[in-house]
Amino acid sequence: MILTTCAACAAPLAHNAPRCVRCHTRYCNKTCQMDHWRRGHKQICKRIHRGGNAEQYYAEKKYKEAVAVAVEACAADTKGQTCYICTQALHWKTKEGLVRMCACRGTAGFAHVSCLAEQAKILLAEAEENNLDLKTQNARWQRWDRCGLCEQMYHGPVKCALGWACWKTYLGRPEDDGVRIMAMSVLGNGLALVGQHEDALSVRDAELSASRRFGITERHILIVQGHIAITYEQLGRFEDALRILKDVHCGCLKLYGEEHERTLRAANNCARNLVHAQRHEEAKSRVRTLMPVARRVLGESHSITLTMRLIYAGALYRDDDATLEHIREAVNELEDADRIARRVFGGAHPLTKGMEAELPRARAALRARETPSTSA
Incomplete structure (x- = not known):
């Protein structure tokens, strides 16, 4: 996952924390790095480097684990079906099984996570290469979040697997790249939907920090703050959540007005938190x-x-x-x-x-x- 904690002692890290020269694993300081080296990092450092360095290596590992969970969760629904994208039951390259990912009827509701990810990647790449307008790029980006046929949002283990697919696709871009920051959002949402709230909070904090450092829009910062508040809520930290949710609602009122969908969603989040409290x-x-x-x-x-x-x-x-x-x-x-x-x-x-x-x-x-x- 996003490396926001020390590999040796698990303490929170700054975005510019020192790291292993070869594989880019991050640490608090040289003491932690040497301790981790003696405790086993020496044996896997080269392997991590060959896997694309620490971030890419762990993203690939987590992606494979998430896909296996998603396929297992959908096994009863996908028996005897084929992928509507590649028309195969078993993916030709990854050998992964199918998932049931949306509300599509008939054969259109079944696919491989790899096929869905590749489709989303190609659509966004075409938009960027052809310098299409921002509205078109945003519409294509939504293919990481929802079905392109029935437009229903992905959920559960399928959403988590696509979150890891999105992150491993774009994490190699520069830290100030907007698409890389958006990939953090997709990953955080996926982790939250399968109950991995501590990991989701770590990802969301990293996203908020990057958004503020690189001057991302106020609209996106409000979204990230809302996600952090909901994660606090899931962890039982209701007062922390309510404080942020009220700020987000006020920000949405100023930015969009009271009848906008985002404002109403922010108000819903506030009300839900009040019920929990x-x-x-x-x-x-x-x-x-x-x-x-x-x-x-x-x-x-x-x-x-x-x-x-x-x-x-x-x-x-x-x-x-x-x-x-x-x-x-x-x-x-x-x-x-x-x-x-x-x-x-x-x-x-x-x-x-x-x-x-x-x-x-x-x-x-x-x-x-x-x-x-x-x-x-």
Whole structure:
């Protein structure tokens, strides 16, 4: 992964920390470097160098591990299928199996991670070579994040494997290269989606540091800060997360206005954090204000609108002061939102799975409130 910690003692490193002359493995200082050399680095230093030096070597290793996990996770769905890109069941070069990566129907929903990565790489390279406009380049860059046919975002182990594929493709570019910094973002998102939050935080911190050092746009910095806050939240550091999320929301309001999709997403993140921190009244107040805006601007079936309903329902029934009507409202919200999510995104999508996880809890809370106690 991005080498932000000392290989010997795991202490956080600055971007210009000293490194091994041959393989570029980074260390705190010469003492750590000599200690690591004696503890085994001497035996693998040449191998790492031949593999493209430390960053490339570890990215290739992690990529292969992530692909194996993704193929295993999709094995039941991909049995008897072929890749819609190369038309083979087993990749001719890497010998990897297939993954089920999106909501495409028929044979179009199956591919090799290597084929998806090569397709995304070629499309962006063509855009750069032909000096196509920034809008076109951004659209092609999205092929690292979503299916080019149904446009659904990749998720789970497939997203993680593509994150490593993206990072190993562009890590050799100069540190101030915008595409290299964007590759960090793709990797951080992939790690977060499989629960590797400590690693994701390390990558996101490196991305934020590089973005600030090299003058990347305010828009991108806001995105990175939002990702860091969500990672803090996943690690249970809710106050740290809320502080950043509020800053991000204010920044989005200034940059985009209250009706922009990014602003609404930032507001969702704030509300979700408030629910996790058990500040339910504040969460409900925020969502009630934003819900009409999301429905008007994005529509009922948009992922942001559905996420907002999921957050609102959680704030309703989890509140210790919730009335019976509040809990019934939460169950109704979740049942309706779950039907829409299943129809639009399918049963394997994280949003639908979130509904599945929350609905039984809300129903249990309703049954507990409706059932008279034994003493009564």
